[in-house]
Amino acid sequence: MDKPIGVIDSGIGGLTVASEIIRQLPKEEILYIGDTKRCPYGPRDEAEVRTFTWEMIDYLMSFEIKLLVIACNTASAVVLEEAAEQLPIPVLGVIHPGAVAALKATKNKEIGVIGTEGTISSGAYYDELRSINGEVKVVSAACPTLVPLVEAGDYFSSQALKTIESALEPMLMYSIDSLILGCTHYPMIEKQVKDVMGTDVEIICSGDETAREVSSLMYHKNMLYVGDRPPQHIFYTTGGMPKFRDMAENWLGMPDIVVKQTDLGLTAGGQFQPASANRNE
Structure with a gap:
């Protein structure tokens, strides 16, 4: 076609x-x-x-x-x-594919989701994940500072890393083993996110x-x-x-x-x- x-x-x-x-x-x-x-x-x-x-x-x-x-x-x-x-x-x-991938990846059934204020407040990922597997624990955090950072093209500066670390801080309090990048801007800073979250957390890019x-x-x-x-x-x-x-x-x-x-x-x-x-x- x-x-x-x-x-x-x-x-x-x-x-x-x-x-x-x-x-x-x-x-x-x-x-x-x-x-x-x-x-x-x-x-x-x-x-x-x-x-x-x-x-x-x-x-x-x-x-x-x-x-x-x-x-x-x-x-x-x-x-x-x-x-x-x-x-x-x-x-x-992009929500359903990302949710399915996270459910396949998780071993302890604790999944994190980061996204914009609108995405997180909608509960879309929470609802999608729980509708597929009612036993999964979902931890969500809005990260309003990350999209402007990506749009500005400022990925690698020390200030950018501080911004990313601050945005991800709530996630470090939980034992999630999978993290959904619930915004298609975020894969552009996937490496930095992985550096902050550590090797034990699988990063899920919903875009892929x-x-x-x-x-x-x-x-x-x-x-x-x-x-x-x-x-x-x-x-x-x-x-x-x-x-x-x-x-x-x-x-x-x-x-x-x-x-x-x-x-x-x-x-x-x-x-x-x-x-x-x-x-x-």
């Missing part, structure tokens, strides 16, 4: 999902939107998150994507269910698991592209292009990627409505 996969995120974090999809499915094309202008979504109220997320969905749907990945944990917690009901294509989030689910679903639904055309990935940002391009090329390991700016058409959000747009504009 020669249509692109759509990936949306509040900023650059969803690139961790896009990168893994590209690695697993090298023939597929990606259309990505990072709402960097309004990132982060975590501190925003549910109504704002819903409106912004639907603006991104409406925009990508006008390009006739064949599958949508909501790569933002906060947006997944708020919009995934209604998007799956309303859209005529498969819709995947989501890409595996995308691959499996497309295979079983016969949605894979099997032709010979080279893939053309397009990355949209609502914010500044130079910084987004630098970080995207660095994370994806792909030079000269196609980056475009969009205001998302100022759509109303909240309901998919077909719109006219040219994929190659």
Whole structure:
């Protein structure tokens, strides 16, 4: 099926999902939107998150994507269910795959979850984990300082490490043996998180698991592209292009990627409505 996969995120974090999809499915094309202008979504109220997320969905749907990945944990917690009901294509989030991977990894049934304020307050990971295994103990902590750190591209400074250590401090009080990075920005600082948590804690990147689910679903639904055309990935940002391009090329390991700016058409959000747009504009 020669249509692109759509990936949306509040900023650059969803690139961790896009990168893994590209690695697993090298023939597929990606259309990505990072709402960097309004990132982060975590501190925003549910109504704002819903409106912004639907603006991104409406925009990508006008390009006739064949599958949508909501790569933002906060947006997944708020919009995934209604998007799956309303859209005529498969819709995947990042919460269920991450929860399943953590349950497979844990040995003592004590799992930690870190995420944005919105994701943690929604209880989405807690509910998902407990619905699958009612015996598991879930420890959650909001880490509002981490997304701005990642968006700023400041991963390795001594101040960044102090910020990460402070954010993870609540987790060190418990005997968790698995930690879900419940925000797609966090894999960019996975090494630093692992250094703080220690070798006894398995780090679960929900983005990696989501890409595996995308691959499996497309295979079983016969949605894979099997032709010979080279893939053309397009990355949209609502914010500044130079910084987004630098970080995207660095994370994806792909030079000269196609980056475009969009205001998302100022759509109303909240309901998919077909719109006219040219994929190659």
